[in-house]
Amino acid sequence: ILNVEQSPQSLHVQEGDSTNFTCSFPSSNFYALHWYRWETAKSPEALFVMTLNGDEKKKGRISATLNTKEGYSYLYIKGSQPEDSATYLCAQNQAGTALIFGKGTTLSVSS
Amino acid sequence: DGGITQSPKYLFRKEGQNVTLSCEQNLNHDAMYWYRQDPGQGLRLIYYSQIVNDFQKGDIAEGYSVSREKKESFPLTVTSAQKNPTAFYLCASSIGVTGAEAFFGQGTRLTVV
Numbered sequence: 716i717l718n719v720e721q722s723p724q725s726l727h728v729q730e731g732d733s734t735n736f737t738c739s740f741p742s743s744n745f746y747a748l749h750w751y752r753w754e755t756a757k758s759p760e761a762l763f764v765m766t767l768n769g770d771e772k773k774k775g776r777i778s779a780t781l782n783t784k785e786g787y788s789y790l791y792i793k794g795s796q797p798e799d800s801a802t803y804l805c806a807q808n809q810a811g812t813a814l815i816f817g818k819g820t821t822l823s824v825s826s
Numbered sequence: 827d828g829g830i831t832q833s834p835k836y837l838f839r840k841e842g843q844n845v846t847l848s849c850e851q852n853l854n855h856d857a858m859y860w861y862r863q864d865p866g867q868g869l870r871l872i873y874y875s876q877i878v879n880d881f882q883k884g885d886i887a888e889g890y891s892v893s894r895e896k897k898e899s900f901p902l903t904v905t906s907a908q909k910n911p912t913a914f915y916l917c918a919s920s921i922g923v924t925g926a927e928a929f930f931g932q933g934t935r936l937t938v939v
Contacts, residue, residue: 721868747925758830758930759869759916766925804869808924813859813884818868 717741719807721817728795729825735791736820738805742786747808750779750790753819754801762790762803795824829853832917832931839904839911839938847902847934849917857923858900862886863914863933872915875900876923904936911938 720739728734740748747766753759763772768783776793792799802821806814830851839845851858857876861869871884875894889908894900900919904911915934920926 749927751928758932759928760930761927764925764927806869806928810924813857813871813874813882813923814928815871815885816861816869818866 717807717809717812717815719805719815719817721803721805721820723820724818725821725823727823727825730796732795732824733791733793734795734822735789736803736805736822738788738790738817740786740788740805740807742783744809745783745786745807746810748781748783748788749806749808749814750788751804751806752801753804759804792822795822797824797826800824830917830919830929830931832915832934834934835932837934837936839936841938842906843938844906845904845911845936847904847915847917847936849900849902849931850898851900851919851929852898853919853929854897855919855921855929856897857920857926858894859918859920859928860884860890860892860900860902861916861918863916869916872902874923911936 750762751759763779765781770781781788802819804819806816833848859874860872873892875881891903917931918928920928
């Protein structure tokens with residue numbers, strides 16, 4: 716069974732703080748790494764899909780990096796806002812197989 | 827609007843009964859998936875289908891069955907053999923299995939009493 720690990724499990728920050736989460740995954744047979752945001756009472760929504768070692772992607776205040784050789788990805792949120800409160804899911808594809816998710820990092824941002 | 831529809835949102839069943847969860851998509855996606863979420867467990871893969879009339883078991887397929895007779899539909903049956911069926915079930919779809927962004931339904935919360 717493919718094992719995707721995320722840390723921390725939960726995180727509480729103040730508005731304006733910057734924060735980051737980690738996703739680690741097996742580097743063998745790697746194809747793609749996904750990040751999703753899951754807000755309460757909504758469906759998970761994709762943030763990034765990354766495939767190449769060294770990939771960096773950015774969407775507004777949120778960015779992500781990928782290291783396929785050592786098997787990790789970081790998600791960064793700059794200047795956290797209350798609307799960033801959500802569970803952030805990391806998932807990995809190996810070639811020809813479905814996404815396998817980590818347990819997620821739950822972020823709470825206080826104003 | 828394009829998207830994935832799961833129904834019903836809440837479902838209650840008596841222990842020992844089979845129950846079928848519906849998932850329909852109008853995104854013209856080839857791949858569809860079923861995940862289960864339990865507290866503290868994240869999303870665990872039950873079954874997925876890469877194309878019509880084809881599906882593969884995920885990590886926790888025991889006690890579940892699926893069919894993929896139409897591209898738009900991927901129903902999940904929770905059988906009486908599933909030991910702990912009470913959970914939140916999410917359906918998703920994507921253009922293809924590998925490397926494509928997944929789109930999710932709103933989920934079905936199944937409670938077995």
